[in-house]
Amino acid sequence: MNNFGIIQGRLTKSPKGILQYFPKNKWKNEFKNAKKLGFNSIEIFADRTFNPLNPIWNDKGLDQILNQKKINKISTSSFCDDFIINNKLKNIKDFKKLNTHFKKIFKILKILKCKIFILPFLDKSELNSFNYMNEINLFRDIAIELNKIKITLCVETLLSANNLKKLINKVSLNNFKCVYDTGNRVNLEKNYKNDIALLKNDIAHVHLKDKDDNDQNVILGSGNVNFYDVFYNLKKINYKGDYIFETNRGVNALETAKFNLTFSKFYINQFK
Numbered sequence: 001m002n003n004f005g006i007i008q009g010r011l012t013k014s015p016k017g018i019l020q021y022f023p024k025n026k027w028k029n030e031f032k033n034a035k036k037l038g039f040n041s042i043e044i045f046a047d048r049t050f051n052p053l054n055p056i057w058n059d060k061g062l063d064q065i066l067n068q069k070k071i072n073k074i075s076t077s078s079f080c081d082d083f084i085i086n087n088k089l090k091n092i093k094d095f096k097k098l099n100t101h102f103k104k105i106f107k108i109l110k111i112l113k114c115k116i117f118i119l120p121f122l123d124k125s126e127l128n129s130f131n132y133m134n135e136i137n138l139f140r141d142i143a144i145e146l147n148k149i150k151i152t153l154c155v156e157t158l159l160s161a162n163n164l165k166k167l168i169n170k171v172s173l174n175n176f177k178c179v180y181d182t183g184n185r186v187n188l189e190k191n192y193k194n195d196i197a198l199l200k201n202d203i204a205h206v207h208l209k210d211k212d213d214n215d216q217n218v219i220l221g222s223g224n225v226n227f228y229d230v231f232y233n234l235k236k237i238n239y240k241g242d243y244i245f246e247t248n249r250g251v252n253a254l255e256t257a258k259f260n261l262t263f264s265k266f267y268i269n270q271f272k
Contacts, residue, residue, distance in 0.1 A: 002239070002240065002241065002242065002243055002268070003040035003041055003075070003077070003242045003243070004038070004039055004040055004041075004242070004243050004244075004245070004261060004264070004265075005034075005039055005040055005041030005042060005043055005075075005077070005078070005242050005243070005244045005245070006034060006039050006041075006042060006043070006244065006245040006247075006257060007020075007042075007043045007045060007080070007207075007244060007245065007246050008022065008023065008027065008030065008042055008043060008044055008045055009021040009022055009023045009030075009045075010245060010246070010247060010249060010253065010257065011023075011029075011030045011033045011034060011037075011253050011254060011257055012026050012027075012029070012030060012253055013249065013253055014249065019217060019248075020045070020047075020048075020082060022045075022047055022051055022053065022054050024053050025053075027055065028064070028068055030042060031068040031069070031071070031072040031074050032068075032072055033254060033257075034072065034074050035072040035073060035074055037254065037257055037258050037261060038261055039074065039257075039261065040074065040075060040242075041074060041075040041076060041077050041078070041242060041244075042074055042075075042076055043076075043077075043078045043079065043080055043244045044056060044065075044076050044078075044079045044080075044108075044112065044114070045079065045080040045081070045082050046079075046080075046081050046082055046083045046105065047082060047083065048082045048083060048085050048086040048087075049083075049086055050083075056108050056112075057104070062108065062111050062112070065112060066111070066112070069112075075113075076112045076113070076114060077113070077114060077115045077116060077242060078114060078115065078116040078117075078118060078205060078242060078244060079105075079108070079109055079112070079114045079116070079117050079118065080118040080120060080156075081105060081117070081118065081119055081120070082120060083098075083101060084098075084119055084120065084121070084125050085120055085122050085123045085124065085125060086123070086124060087101075087124070087125075088124045088125055089119070089121075089125045089138070090125060090131070090134075090135070090138075091134065091135070091137075091138055092137055092138055092141060094138075095138055095141060095142065102142075102145075105117075106145065106146070106149065109146075109149065109151055110149050114151060115150075115151060115152065116151070116152050116154055116204060116205050116241075116242075117146055117151050117152070117153055117154065118154045118155075118156055118179055118205065119142070119153065119154070119155055119156065120156040120157075120179075121155055121156065121157045122156070122157075122158070126157075126158065127155075127157045127158070127159050127167075128158075128159070129159070129160070129163055132157075132159055132163055132167050133166075133167070133170065135167070136167075136170050136171055139153070139155070139167075139171045139173075139176055140171055140173060140176075143171065143173045143175050143176040144173070146175060147173070147174075147175045151175065152175045152176075152177055152204050153175060153176050153177070154177050154178055154179045154204050154205045155167075155176075155177075155178050155179065156178070156179040156181060156184075156207070157178070158184060158188060160188065161185075161194070161195045161198045161199055162198070164178055164199065164202075165198055165199060165202065168202045177202050177203065177204035177205070178199060178202050178203060178204065178205075179203075179204075179205045179206070179207055180196065180199065180203045180205070180206045180207070180234075181206075181207040181209065181246070182206070182207065182208055182209060182210070182225050182227070182230055183207070183208075183209035183210055183211040183217060183223070183225060183246070184207075184209075184211075186210075186211055186223075186224045186225045187211060187215055187224070192226065192229040192230050192233050193229070193233050195233075196230075196233040196234060196236075196237060197233065197236070197237065200237045201237070203234075203237070203239060203241070204241050205241050205242060205244070206234065206239070206241060206242065206243050206244065207244050207245075207246040208220070208243055208244065208245050208246065208247065208260070208264060209225075209245070209246045209247050209248070210222060210223035210224070210225045210227075210247070210248075211223045211224060211225065212224060217246075217247065217248045218248050219247075219248050219250055219256065219259075219260075220247060220259070220260050220263050220264070221263060227263075227264070227267050228267055228270075231264070231267040231268050231270075231271065232270075232271055235268070235271040243264060245257065245260050245261070245264075247260050
């Protein structure tokens with residue numbers, strides 16, 4: 001049975017125009033609200049720039065997160081490191097420059113009992129058809145370190161499914177996989193069947209969102225993603241990982257999250 005989670009900050013109103021947002025002094029409320037709405041987990045993230053208000057960066061804050069997990073019976077099984085979006089991670093040299101950051105992150109992952117560590121290769125760190133094969137040693141080094149604490153490294157990228165598959169095969173480590181992001185993939189390749197069938201067991205994590213023709217994150221079901229096809233084809237490959245909502249908040253973040261969960265479960269239940 002798949003678990004349903006939501007990315008930190010999506011249960012709280014954000015400043016206008018900001019999608020990925022740490023909920024400052026309201027982050028504890030999100031654990032309570034996640035439980036109330038029926039979510040199993042919250043995906044923790046590190047901001048693009050260092051944010052001292054994020055409790056992950058100190059022992060007291062981590063203890064508070066652990067306490068909220070325990071009280072509300074909410075897991076933190078996945079962690080997305082947005083820091084690399086603004087801080088270039090292209091090769092081993094960059095990895096060494098960010099050594100202090102990654103040491104802290106690996107400690108956090110262990111304390112929070114994360115199973116999935118996501119590196120979003122977007123913007124300054126974006127992978128493309130010209131550079132992706134230059135990253136093999138970088139991915140191997142990070143995955144090998146994570147394997148010591150039994151964590152899977154998942155890349156989130158705009159590479160085609162064919163190139164992503166080549167990359168995963170080249171790295172050739174059991175704990176090197178990918179994120180299947182429904183919103184990002186829809187404007188790349190609309191053939192979900194071939195896309196998902198090709199990546200198959202290399203999909204270790206799914207981000208759920210919808211996008212329109214302008215590549216804007218919109219309410220589930222109102223954009224270009226065919227969720228029937230997505231869930232049907234994920235069922236065909238026997239996907240067992242988490243579904244994490246990285247969704248538009250709508251007018252009311254809590255009501256939108258409730259709708260998104262009901263919407264997704266409706267489709268998934270069609271294929272039991």
